[in-house]
Amino acid sequence: AQTVTQSQPEMSVQEAETVTLSCTYDTSESDYYLFWYKQPPSRQMILVIRQEAYKQQNATENRFSVNFQKAAKSFSLKISDSQLGDAAMYFCAIINTGTASKLTFGTGTRLQVTL
């Protein structure tokens, strides 16, 4: 079984500043993907960033980047130059590379962005 732990129920960041959301996971698989999904008040789950476990290089998507530490099973999300539109719930998730695997989510971190 896979588990994902997000230890920060809520975080706050000032506009234009940088914030890091923590995530740790546990899996017995060697090949998997890790994701950060954003859920704004409009409720749809939107993919923010993806990391393949076999890649050592940390994924980056514009202002979003991850710090993937495979040995430590850690997958944190860094948001640079935070914007008001970044305010949302952020879910860390893991899925095996097996074809019918399911996505397992953490409990989420609510990010507030203040002026």
Place this chain on the structure above:
Amino acid sequence: EPEVTQTPSHQVTQMGQEVILRCVPISNHLYFYWYRQILGQKVEFLVSFYNNEISEKSEIFDDQFSVERPDGSNFTLKIRSTKLEDSAMYFCASKSSGRGTGELFFGEGSRLTVL
């Protein structure tokens, strides 16, 4: 851009009534999922579906739940006799074939309120 669509966006029902939530996955996807999110809580896996049969289901997915892909485009979740604790947001998701990127594409969700 292709997207997963869900109907209804919100349904209110009386306890004991049957509810059907509908989803149209992305057309060339082969793996389908239902997830549930009780207000303020984590997103929980319910069931995955591939090749016209259930691949995996969680302990939440008891005999009151069923899924069907009746016509090759729709993917439905039926709750036979709703309970108060079934009140939640239900998300449908789909994934392309094979290993791919592992990414699940989510619909906007259907909010179910059981009175």
